[in-house]
Amino acid sequence: MTENLSTLSPAEARARFRAGLVRPTSGISAGYAQANLIIVPAPHAFDLLLFAQRNPQPMPLLGVLDAGQVTSGLLAGGDIRTDVPRYVVYEDGMPVAEPTEITDWWREDLVTFIVGCSFTFEAALVAGGVPVAHQQQGVNVPMYRTSTRCAPAGTLSGPLVVSMRPVPASQVADAVRITSRYPAVHGAPVHVGAPHELGITDLSRPDFGDPVEIPAGHIPVFWACGVTPQAAVMESRPPLAIGHAPGHMLITDARDSDYLVP
Amino acid sequence: MTENLSTLSPAEARARFRAGLVRPTSGISAGYAQANLIIVPAPHAFDLLLFAQRNPQPMPLLGVLDAGQVTSGLLAGGDIRTDVPRYVVYEDGMPVAEPTEITDWWREDLVTFIVGCSFTFEAALVAGGVPVAHQQQGVNVPMYRTSTRCAPAGTLSGPLVVSMRPVPASQVADAVRITSRYPAVHGAPVHVGAPHELGITDLSRPDFGDPVEIPAGHIPVFWACGVTPQAAVMESRPPLAIGHAPGHMLITDARDSDYLVP
Known part of the structure; x- marks a missing residue:
């Protein structure tokens, strides 16, 4: 840029x-x-x-x-x-x-x-001292289809899509507290650690966006993602x-x- | 009992x-x-x-x-x-x-x-649907000396001691939010996942209390522990x-x- x-x-x-x-x-x-x-x-x-x-x-x-x-x-x-x-x-x-x-x-x-x-809560994360890896690495946030199903509605059904940000283990609580205050933009994480529980087998291969490196001592933290309706459309x-x-x-x-x- | x-x-x-x-x-x-x-x-x-x-x-x-x-x-x-x-x-x-x-x-x-x-926030965790493994397993909560140092005070210094509760990855955010509301009883977790970052090499061998089994898909979550002053006394x-x-x-x-x- x-x-x-x-x-x-x-x-x-x-x-x-x-x-x-x-x-x-x-x-x-x-x-x-x-x-x-x-x-x-x-x-x-x-x-x-x-x-x-x-x-x-x-x-x-x-x-x-x-x-x-x-x-x-x-x-x-x-x-x-x-x-x-x-x-x-x-x-x-x-x-x-x-x-x-x-x-x-x-x-x-x-x-x-x-x-x-x-993206709305990322500024708050940074202001709270929580690093946002994909910003630092200059790439798009990685997003993944999960094995968790959304509640269907009429003709629409599909998987939950999540975005992932690696967070230092000592700051996961901060990340939860900060993002909890923004329910209109996905709010608190839906999952912390254990990507296989979401059916994600390879964090380095996101379904949307770019992969990010996960630094040592960082935990992958997953938020619900607004690409979810597009996944429902595809399905x-x-x-x-x-x-x-x-x-x-x-x-x-x-x-x-x-x-x-x- | x-x-x-x-x-x-x-x-x-x-x-x-x-x-x-x-x-x-x-x-x-x-x-x-x-x-x-x-x-x-x-x-x-x-x-x-x-x-x-x-x-x-x-x-x-x-x-x-x-x-x-x-x-x-x-x-x-x-x-x-x-x-x-x-x-x-x-x-x-x-x-x-x-x-x-x-x-x-x-x-x-x-x-x-x-x-x-x-222990004070454990009832709130259970009321919030977050399982408390050591209660379910009928043992004392496991506690660990960490490599994190407390701020010394005069003649007193020592390591941070933490208690550990395994939490389902999908409920870590709930556990953070619930316990954040009890700052007088240790409040939010100090660490989520990555026990080696705290200098803990073997979760099955706590320094105080009993080991607990960590069920699949659960993440070890660490809270500051009131045994810390006893560790300072020992040191x-x-x-x-x-x-x-x-x-x-x-x-x-x-x-x-x-x-x-x-």
């Missing part, structure tokens, strides 16, 4: 992406909440909303737009079809394109779900669905601190 | 011990706080008080009696010399006796420190010191819930 984009306002960042910038969003518009995206046609929206209600830890909803609506208070003046740096389009559960805008796929019956992202095969490309998030106007509970 | 002692009042339990009952106190007077004990002559009391001030996680003070004082509001009508089921007497840092009362050793210059015990060798025998605690009139913070 040659330019420091951390001080861009969310609106400025979205304008850059709209104008053609393509890159992961980690570190952009520091202090503002980034979000996962999942978009489905209206006939599938009830199932997805119910899936979120039944699986709030992997799919905490920050906002749901009306059918056909392309902007909201979370992206004031923005356009959900152009303002994310990269998307993934699924047809019958298969990824068919990774465009940088989805204008060509847009339909008036599409319903957009904006889902909390654990449940609705005719059309659109998500963000992993690591290429929607930058919202909400501050990270908006999602902090006492 | 043939008799259910969980419903005894603390005063009744202390009376039983005073009358000669000798057994570990786990499960007795449920809902009331049990405490560690450490007693030193007045010339050493300042160092021990300073040691507590500098090491609040292993040595959270519930009360300090005046020199020669043998009772307090924490053990109304009781006698600190007789009401603990078993004691350990140290001379020059060496354990020389494990009597069931310390009347023969009592001096008017002895100062009693009553120290929070992690620093004051002429006289008296503690409780591990697992044989003082049952106080304070309720577990008295030590709960929001």
